[in-house]
Amino acid sequence: MAKQxxxxxxxKQYNMLVSHVPFNKLAIDKVIRNATYITILRHPVSNYESIFGFMKIASYLNIEQNTSQDPFHMFLSNTTMYSKRIKDSYRKTLLSNRQIFDVGLDLKNHNNETLxxxxxxxxxxxxxxxxIAExxxxxxxLLKKLLCWDFEDIMYFRQNKRNNKLRFEFDDWKxxxxxxxxxxxxxxxxxxNKTFWHKVAAYGETFHNDLATFRGMLQKLRSECVDEERFKIQSRGRMNSTILKNNAPAYCNALSKEGFDILANRQKATSSDLAMDQSLSQLQK
Known part of the structure; x- marks a missing residue:
């Protein structure tokens, strides 16, 4: 990670590292010293369906070509057989207990309750x-209070939404x-989830008022920024990306993916200039 x-x-120094990365405190500490460590969890049922759909596991395993039945049901009926067909090491990590893998548990130890x-x-x-995603x-x-931020620091709107064609219905068996x-x-x-609600209780009596204030600000943000009638299909049909309104205020761009791209491109350009200056300096020496 540090090399890339x-x-x-x-x-300057890094202020944040926001990345999909299996957690290793010693490694991350080399990138950002004395960091505040934060992650997010999602209920395993909705998370597993999301992975199956977004990663197009059915297509990868040719399930859709072999049967007219629900491919997700077919997969769940015989996960052992289908899992043996998967050669890609990354996909293997997705098909069982991926979240605790990201937190630090090796795949082979998922059934070891002590570990x-x-x-x-x-x-x-x-x-x-x-x-907690839900x-x-x-x-x-809660994050705002932990980091001593303002409401403006936690404002957001949904950037991407999984294409409905990649969603599967649930039943009790699934x-x-x-x-x-x-x-x-x-x-x-x-x-x-249990410790989360302990933190809500510890927040104090103002929590629900702060939550209502925040949601009111979010509603105003979405009404000013987001075109609810349009979206852009991206990532090979996986995602429906948010489109801003034609007359959206300038601040909407800063919260969109385009805003993040601007920051990333600026950092790349500055880093390239710095590398060039260093190279010239060495030549002059």
Whole structure:
């Protein structure tokens, strides 16, 4: 990770590392010293369906070509057989307990309850806060307090939404089957969902008022920025990306993906200039 990151801007240090990366505190500490560690968890049932759909696992395994039945149901009916067909090491990590893998548990140890409990305990000690996806707004209000931010610092609107063609319906059997496959993830989720509500209680009496204020600001933001009638299909049909209104205020761009691209391109350009200056300096010597 450290080798692939662009260097900080001249005279600066990293403020944040926001990335999809399996957690290793020692490694990340080399990039940002004395950081506040934050992650997010999602209920294993919705998370597993999302992975299956977004990563097009059915197409990868040719399930759709072999049967007219629900491919997600077919996969869940015989995960052992289908998993053996997967040669790609990354996809293998997605099909069972991916969230606790990201927190630090090796794939081979998912059924070892002692090691699962140890990783959950370690995560409790190393992470300063774990957001819960199903309570995203509530999570951001807690995050705001933890980092001493203002409401403006946690404003957002949805950038991408999974294409509806990549969604699958649930029934009780599917839910139960997913929980069986992801026992370690479910244990992890239950633990941090419980501690999450402890943090809400510890926030104090102003929590619900702050949450209502935040959601009012979000509604105003979306009404001013987002064109609800249009979207752009991207990532090979996987995502419906948000489109801003034609007359959207300038601040909307800063919150959009285009705003992040501007920052990334500026950093790349500055880093290239810095590398060129260093090269010229060496030649002059």
């Amino acid at each position: 990151l662009l260097p900080p801007l001249p005279g 699962v409990d140890n990783v959950i305990q370690q995560a409790s000690e190393e992470f300063d806060f774990v957001l 309570y995203f707004d509530e999570s951001l209000v 839910r139960q089957r997913i929980l069986e496959i992801n026992k370690a993830d479910y244990k992890l989720y239950q633990h941090f």
